Amino acid sequence: MKKQNSIGQPYRRIEGALKVTGRAKYAAEYQVEDLLYGYVVNSKITKGRIESIDESATRAVDGVVEVFHHDNRSSLPRFDLLYSDMDAPPGSPFRPLYDNKIQFAGQPVAFVVAETFEAARYAASLLTVHYAEEEFDVDLKANMDKARDPSKGLATFIKPLPPGPRGDFEKAYAAADERFEGKFHHGSQHHNPMEMFATTTVYEGDGKLTIYDKTQGTSNSQIYVSNLFGLSMSDVRVIAPFVGGGFGSGLRPQYQLVFSVMAALELKRNVRVSMDRRQMFTFGHRPETFQHTRFGATKDGTLTAINHEAFAETSNFEDYNEVVVNHANMLYPADNVTLDYKLIPLDRFTPMDMRAPGGSTGMLAIETTMDQLADQLDLDPLEFRLRNYAERDVSSDKPFSSKELKECYRQGAERFGWNERQPTAKKVRRGNRLVGHGMSSGIWDVIALPGKATATFTAEGKLIVESAVTDNGQGTYTVMTQIAADQLGLPLESVSFKYGDSKHPLSPIQGGSYTTGVIGSAVKAACLKLKDKLFHLAQIMDGYPLGDALPEDTIFTDGAIILKKDPSVRIPLTDIIAFNRGEAVSVSKSNVPNLLKIKQYTRAAHAATFVEVEVDEQLGVINVTRAVTAVAAGKIMNPKTARSQILGGMVWGISMALREETLLDNNLGKYVNTDLGEYHIPVHADVHQLDVIFVPEEDRIINELGAKGIGEIGVISMAPAIVNAVYNATGKLVKVFPIKLGDLL
Amino acid sequence: MIKGISEAGVHEVNLVVNDEHRQLHLPPWVTLLDALRNHLGLTGTKKGCDHGQCGACTVICDDERILSCLTLATMKDGSNITTIEGIGSEDELHPLQSAFIEHDAFQCGYCTPGQICSGVAMLAAGRGDTREEIQDLMSGNLCRCGANTNIIDAIIAVKNQSK
Amino acid sequence: MNPFKYEKAASLSGAITAVQRPGGVYLGGGTNLIDLWKYGITHPDKMVDLNGLNELKSITELPDGGVRLGALVSNNTTAYHPLILERYPLLSRTILAGATAQIRNSATNGGNLLQRTRCYYFYDPDSPCNKRNPGSGCPAINGHNRLHAILGHSDSCIATFPSDMCVALAALEARVRVSGPDGERTIEFTDFHRLPGDKPELDNNLGQHELITAIDLPANGFADxxxxxxxxxxxxxxxxxxxxxxxxxxxxxxxxxxxxxxxxxxxxxxxxxxxxxxxxxxxxxxxxxxxxxxxxxxxxxxxxxxxxxxxxxxxxxxxxxxxxxxxxxxxxxxxxxx
CATH class of the missing domain: 3.30.390.50 (CO dehydrogenase flavoprotein, C-terminal domain)
Known part of the structure; x- marks a missing residue:
């Protein structure tokens, strides 16, 4: 008896038809009666306080219903804890409209609610806010003397601070045959998902709310709103089945959610508040970071000394941290290591996880440094990495739960044709263009969290699985359906995965590449429990068709339980429901990772990227003409959607290396290129041939599914591979990112 | 400055949207994008920036792709508008819609209607002879998920089908 | 983002009459004007829509061997027009390098000449900017100025003019035909735009309420x-x-x-x-x-x-x-x- 598995099959996205026909609804698109529109007013100053607000012109606009600001808002709690969200770093979370204090440029200071979108926008522009301005510090470089250790909290538990020193770095570095020291910098970056933040709050009466929110966590928004407005969780329902991209920006509730709810409660009306694109630059972002590396190696190419330091911005009210410096020694087993990660508080908003947070920053410095050392040692960059291949994580003295990085190197190099690489610059030309090849390793830590799901088998023969989790485009909807279908041996059409709704079992926010592992394991656990229950019902059915068979003697397939040794014994699952007096069978199950077990291992996804660039020798124009990324991330649930995740990551890598940066004006204390015209993300003409390889990898440690997650790993090795390829082409190393037109002149 | 919103007046706007005559009475400051989304309930056309910098609001107006966010609805009085809802339905997908699904040419799906409208209009105009030209002519539609290569692959697949 | 009146012009003279009130502006493709209005950079009181003026919507050959581009012809129509492809391929290539297919379908030839700068500070109504708010200062000089001028800038403004099409028109020695309350005139392309000097609020030498009706290309298109x-x-x-x-x-x-x-x-x-x-x-x-x-x-x-x-x-x-x-x-x- 063979069981059909959908896991590992390249299924098309279940919601595909909805998305390509425009019928998938996002937060600002729910049609509700008597809708009011809110428009936010943002601070024109960077630091100081509001002295007064003149509402008269605003209120005079036809259709204006209310103006909300710190002086007339509904009551809000004072305690930090009540503003905390699932991604809140240690500190005091920003409290929208709480008081007259201005802490960062673009801080929301008021919002106007009107009968039409146009009237709200116009009236918002007429609000006169008088400020008392204070001097601000936004300049990271000028405030390096304020660098200090990050505060500890839940965030540093999930994203650990660097381990302590090993050996004697200074001594080993001084004794090294070859040394490279690099200073790196990148500016702030903003997530800029295509959908702007929006919330449509439906006032259901009796204090009950239905909230369509753009978020990466419906449970997160639900808890946050309940705490802020003193509502019972059962009165707050947050719905987000379609989310137009997040990349981390939806891991924390954004201010439009607060305002939409505040106005709905106050006015007892349905209210929609949408951000505009400029406002998308007024909250969390990838932090501007300076990095300093010093690596030393012996003549034979053994890395002996690693020093990696990072200095990143944070706000004056929270300590955002990310894992920037921990990976060098995890990948390369040098014995003398000093790592340091410092924060510099500034008058800017708190940074926030942005696709491949920390890892993409740190690896850019690590892998560029590795290539420079390889160059000094006259070693092929891949050979240098192989000579320093870590079979065990010396940084924490633990084995890897699995690690197929070597195979990534091998398959990636072969597909790319790495052996054709010329070791010195300016050797390969196409007309005026120099051709260069570069590579990089990639690593992303696997995060384990508890998850929960319910599973129900109905009289109609349908399996319904539920979780509050969202799907921002990662393919969660499709993959969870596949996992559930396989457990009960059902075709995908018989499974309905209900998600994106806080009424379903609580889910952590969708980030960190852990959703498949966490929610997928919960779905699997719930389905196993359901199978068990169905089996036990079948056991007591009339005539005891299963006899004394144990669960392991049976198989769930084609919508039935079948006896392995006698496939003619076949009990349709719908018969079991009929026996259960037609009542659906439902179970709920939490999956809690076995921390004692998994903590004995270093758990990470790995990748290797190989890139070809063309650089116009005179004009400095860079094109990534082709790239291959080989990924080892455990079990790949759906190669079609997984490939898209990696491709997307590679495009983000192109962007990190060559395109995006939010420009901060230190004189004005604010970002200036706050639109999609001047905040450059890659266009179609920037993205050429990209190739993805999934290297088979079995991991029995990390979670029930053996899936490591793939949301971030595609980003991490791409940018450094590009930088290394540009060096290979031109002989010039650029350490300030993104590399811009003009940097190579 | 005119005194109030009422002084700006209300205009009758007649549009043929997805082969259906629609009459609206709108103040002039309503964009075609907001008319479609807020007044006609056609939310398939997306608002990604509202400033002509992302392409998510692309619709086909009298056979040409335009940005509905930089167009006043009144300017298009008497025009024929095709939005994503008019390109094809779930039961009867346009070949490019099918190709988008097959090539997994989207992740979050938010730029998708604009990409498809843009691609359909480009193919109908007979433009884009090479992959490089298609990349350039499609560059008015940003995709933040990074589905770029799949999008171009989907368009080329449809272009080759119709040859 | 203020409210404004809207009027569809039925004739050229009607348009010129209709626009003559404070805050009156001509509306062509709208791709720049509507954007500026949404940001609160311009506050038009009335938009006079020129799109019904069919006399401004053609591309025709001139007796001197040149070609006349109607001001209301879209950028894309111009770029793909057989006469332009054959005789002014430089203009075609230049137009197609600008903006996007969607914008070029709406943007008009006349409007292309009237684009405002893309300076970050000009585009942010909360920042000082001598071009937007004369006398308020220029933060670009000591701020972010990657996009900015290296030639012809002044102490009050270092903004650049963003058009691609106009670069070709300058090279081709086009002439700009305009109409206004005082009648018609022709402006040499080199005289159309102006350097910022101490009046950066003025982008060009178009008179008040004047509008561009056509752009004339001389016979030599440098087509080889x-x-x-x-x-x-x-x-x-x-x-x-x-x-x-x-x-x-x-x-x-x-x-x-x-x-x-x-x-x-x-x-x-x-x-x-x-x-x-x-x-x-x-x-x-x-x-x-x-x-x-x-x-x-x-x-x-x-x-x-x-x-x-x-x-x-x-x-x-x-x-x-x-x-x-x-x-x-x-x-x-x-x-x-x-």
Whole structure:
């Protein structure tokens, strides 16, 4: 008896038809009666306080219903804890409209609610806010003397601070045959998902709310709103089945959610508040970071000394941290290591996880440094990495739960044709263009969290699985359906995965590449429990068709339980429901990772990227003409959607290396290129041939599914591979990112 | 400055949207994008920036792709508008819609209607002879998920089908 | 984002009459005006929609061998028009390197000349800006100025003019036909836009309530040897950091006439006839284009983030001269070739 598995099959996205026909609804698109529109007013100053607000012109606009600001808002709690969200770093979370204090440029200071979108926008522009301005510090470089250790909290538990020193770095570095020291910098970056933040709050009466929110966590928004407005969780329902991209920006509730709810409660009306694109630059972002590396190696190419330091911005009210410096020694087993990660508080908003947070920053410095050392040692960059291949994580003295990085190197190099690489610059030309090849390793830590799901088998023969989790485009909807279908041996059409709704079992926010592992394991656990229950019902059915068979003697397939040794014994699952007096069978199950077990291992996804660039020798124009990324991330649930995740990551890598940066004006204390015209993300003409390889990898440690997650790993090795390829082409190393037109002149 | 919103007046706007005559009475400051989304309930056309910098609001107006966010609805009085809802339905997908699904040419799906409208209009105009030209002519539609290569692959697949 | 009145003009004279009130503006494609209105950078009281004026919507041949581009013809229609493709391929390439297909379908030829700068500070109503709010200062000078001018800037403004199409029009010596309350007149292209000086709020020399009716192209379209090279922060959908339009008439291996205009470097499309004169009678070589480039850029000066543009412009002029010898090699989006 063979069981059909959908896991590992390249299924098309279940919601595909909805998305390509425009019928998938996002937060600002729910049609509700008597809708009011809110428009936010943002601070024109960077630091100081509001002295007064003149509402008269605003209120005079036809259709204006209310103006909300710190002086007339509904009551809000004072305690930090009540503003905390699932991604809140240690500190005091920003409290929208709480008081007259201005802490960062673009801080929301008021919002106007009107009968039409146009009237709200116009009236918002007429609000006169008088400020008392204070001097601000936004300049990271000028405030390096304020660098200090990050505060500890839940965030540093999930994203650990660097381990302590090993050996004697200074001594080993001084004794090294070859040394490279690099200073790196990148500016702030903003997530800029295509959908702007929006919330449509439906006032259901009796204090009950239905909230369509753009978020990466419906449970997160639900808890946050309940705490802020003193509502019972059962009165707050947050719905987000379609989310137009997040990349981390939806891991924390954004201010439009607060305002939409505040106005709905106050006015007892349905209210929609949408951000505009400029406002998308007024909250969390990838932090501007300076990095300093010093690596030393012996003549034979053994890395002996690693020093990696990072200095990143944070706000004056929270300590955002990310894992920037921990990976060098995890990948390369040098014995003398000093790592340091410092924060510099500034008058800017708190940074926030942005696709491949920390890892993409740190690896850019690590892998560029590795290539420079390889160059000094006259070693092929891949050979240098192989000579320093870590079979065990010396940084924490633990084995890897699995690690197929070597195979990534091998398959990636072969597909790319790495052996054709010329070791010195300016050797390969196409007309005026120099051709260069570069590579990089990639690593992303696997995060384990508890998850929960319910599973129900109905009289109609349908399996319904539920979780509050969202799907921002990662393919969660499709993959969870596949996992559930396989457990009960059902075709995908018989499974309905209900998600994106806080009424379903609580889910952590969708980030960190852990959703498949966490929610997928919960779905699997719930389905196993359901199978068990169905089996036990079948056991007591009339005539005891299963006899004394144990669960392991049976198989769930084609919508039935079948006896392995006698496939003619076949009990349709719908018969079991009929026996259960037609009542659906439902179970709920939490999956809690076995921390004692998994903590004995270093758990990470790995990748290797190989890139070809063309650089116009005179004009400095860079094109990534082709790239291959080989990924080892455990079990790949759906190669079609997984490939898209990696491709997307590679495009983000192109962007990190060559395109995006939010420009901060230190004189004005604010970002200036706050639109999609001047905040450059890659266009179609920037993205050429990209190739993805999934290297088979079995991991029995990390979670029930053996899936490591793939949301971030595609980003991490791409940018450094590009930088290394540009060096290979031109002989010039650029350490300030993104590399811009003009940097190579 | 005119005194109030009422002084700006209300205009009758007649549009043929997805082969259906629609009459609206709108103040002039309503964009075609907001008319479609807020007044006609056609939310398939997306608002990604509202400033002509992302392409998510692309619709086909009298056979040409335009940005509905930089167009006043009144300017298009008497025009024929095709939005994503008019390109094809779930039961009867346009070949490019099918190709988008097959090539997994989207992740979050938010730029998708604009990409498809843009691609359909480009193919109908007979433009884009090479992959490089298609990349350039499609560059008015940003995709933040990074589905770029799949999008171009989907368009080329449809272009080759119709040859 | 203020409310405004809207009127569809039925005739040219009707449009000119209708616009004559405070805050009256002409509405063409709207791709720039509506954007500026949404940001609260312009506050029109009344928009007079010109799109019903069919007399401004054609491309016709002129008796002198030139071609007239109606002001209301869209950028894309112009770029793909058989007359333009055949006789003014430089103009076609240049238009197609600008904006996106969607914007070019709406944007008009007249409107292209009237685009406002893309300076970050001009576009942010909360920042000082002498162009938007005369006398308030110029934060770009000591702020972010990558997009900004290296030629012809003043102490009050270092903004650049963002058009691509106009770079070709400058090179081709187009003439701008305008109508207004005082009748019709023709403006030489070089006289149309103006340097910022101490009045950066004025982008051009169009009189109050005047509107562009047509752009006349002279007979010589440099259709054999031409090229547009646009260097920018991504391969498409970005404004030029430096662009160059080059047209050459070559006879017996020597340059008979040369046109070189630059975009992205000044408050106007930048053209220097002295440099073109220098090329006359010379061979089209990198060395000779370099000499021309040095003449054009002799007075250039940069700021913290844009000084690289001086050297980049020099190299772009040289490369584009060579690209003009091989128009078939050119790539979509006016990317570098060869």
């Amino acid at each position: 040897n031409y090229s547009y090279l646009k260097l920018r922060d991504r391969n498409s959908y970005a404004f030029a950091l430096v662009s160059v339009a080059t047209g050459l008439s070559i006879q017996d291996g020597l340059i008979r006439e040369a046109r070189i205009a630059l975009g992205g470097v000044a408050h106007i499309p930048w053209r220097l006839t002295a440099a073109e004169a220098e090329l006359r009678g010379k061979e089209p070589t990198e060395a000779n284009f370099a000499t021309a480039a040095d003449i054009i850029l002799a007075g250039a000066s940069g700021f913290e983030h844009n000084s690289f543009k001086i050297e980049l412009a020099r190299r772009a002029i040289i490369r584009n001269g060579m690209m003009a010898l091989d128009p078939a090699s050119q790539r979509p989006g006016a990317q570098p070739s060869l």
